[in-house]
Amino acid sequence: MITLLYFARLREALGVSTEQIDLPPEVRDIAGLTALLRARGGAWENELAEGRAYRIAVNQDMADGATAIKTGDEIAIFPPVTGG
C-alpha cells in the first residue's frame, strides 16, 4: 500500500484528495507510478501527461521521475507552489 495525496488544482481536476493503492511489484519509481496513474485515462492521462507542470513529493521531500518508491510511502502530487 502507498498513500497518494493530491492538492490544489490537481485535487480538483482529478476529483480526489487522497487514496491508498497497492503498489504493483513492477512499479519501483515515480516515473513508473505516474505511468500507472496516466493509464487510468481521462483527467489522469491529461493532467499527468509529459510536459505538464506538476510536482511530486515522496514522504514530504521533493522528488523526480527517478526517485525510488516502496510500500508505505506517502506520495503527493501537486501543481507548482504559489504561496508567500
Add this chain to the structure above:
Amino acid sequence: MITLLYFARLREALGVSTEQIDLPPEVRDIAGLTALLRARGGAWENELAEGRAYRIAVNQDMADGATAIKTGDEIAIFPPVTGG
C-alpha cells in the same frame, strides 16, 4: 561671513562647534578654505592635513575641494559618518 560647523570627533579635536568668519576675497572654493584653516596650525593643521579622512558639506550638500563657496554659505566639516 560664512558659518562653519564642526561635528563629532573633529568638533572635539578642534575645540569648536561653530564659528563665523569673513571669507577672504582670494578664497573661492573648499580647497582654499581648508588651506586657510590649516594655516591656523596645531590641531587645525593636523586634522585637516591632506590624506586625513574628513568630509565637507556646503549648504548641507556633500562637497569636495573644487566646490565653490561664497559669503553666506553654511559649511560643515566632519568625520566620515557612522550612523545606522
Add this chain to the structure above:
Amino acid sequence: MAIRVQQEDFDLGAELLALRQDNPKIGAIASFLGLVRDINEGDAVAGMSLEHYPGMTEKALERIVEQAKARWDIFDALVIHRVGDLQPTDQIVLVAVTSAHRGEAFAACEFIMDYLKTEAPFWKREQTSSGARWVDARESDENAAKRWEK
C-alpha cells in the same frame, strides 16, 4: 528557529520583539511582510484561499531556514505563513531574520522568501469578478530562487 503555519492573524510588532528577546548581540533585524493585494494579473481580487500540505509545509520551511543558517552568519529566523481564507490587506507571510550585521540579515531574509515562494507547498486560489481561479506559478519567482545558486 520558529516556523508557524496558521489560520489566525499575527501581531508583527510583537513577533519581532519576541524574536529578538532583548539579545544584545543582535544588531540587525531584516523582515518581510507579505500582504493580500486587491489586484493580480490585472484582475480585481475580492479574496483568496490558501491551501497547503500539512507536515511537508513545515518540513520544507525548516529546510529553507537551515540552508539560510548554513550560508549566512545569522542568529535566528522566524517564518509565519497563514492558510485559509484571506481578504485584501490581510497579512499572509512574515519572514524575519536576526544577525549581528545588516548584510547577512537582508540576504538570509530574501533567500528564505525566494525559496518559500518556489519550494513550500502552499497554493493560492483567488476570487475574482469572473470566478475563482488557482494562481499560476510565476517564472519570475523561479528566477528569483535561482539567483542564489550562483
Add this chain to the structure above:
Amino acid sequence: MAIRVQQEDFDLGAELLALRQDNPKIGAIASFLGLVRDINEGDAVAGMSLEHYPGMTEKALERIVEQAKARWDIFDALVIHRVGDLQPTDQIVLVAVTSAHRGEAFAACEFIMDYLKTEAPFWKREQTSSGARWVDARESDENAAKRWEK
C-alpha cells in the same frame, strides 16, 4: 515619504501599520531594524551617544529615499533614526519600504540602509570599559554602498 530624526523610541509594529494604511495595492513590506549591540570591534559597549547634523540629516535621508523611488517601483518609504543616548538592545534605526512585489521592496530597503550608512551625517560615540570613543567608519559600509553604482 516620512523621515524622522528623534530622541524618542518608536513602536515598530505601529509604524509599519501606519505606513501601509490598509492600502490594498501593497503586497510587500521590507523593513530593517538596527539595534545597539553590547560589543563592537571586540570591546564591550555599555552605551552610545548619537550626534547628528540637524537639517542636513533630513535632507540627506530625503535624497536617498528619492533615489530609491526613482530606481525601483515602490509606493512609499519610512526612515526613523534616533539620536542622543542609547543603551544595548535599544532601537537605533528603522527603514521600511512598501511596494506591490517583494523584489523592489527588498532592494530599495537595503539601498536606503547602505546609503544612510555612508551619506547621512550621524556619528556614534561608544562608551567602552576603556572609555568613550568615536566609532570609525567601516570600509565594508563604503563597499556596500558602492555595489549599487553598478
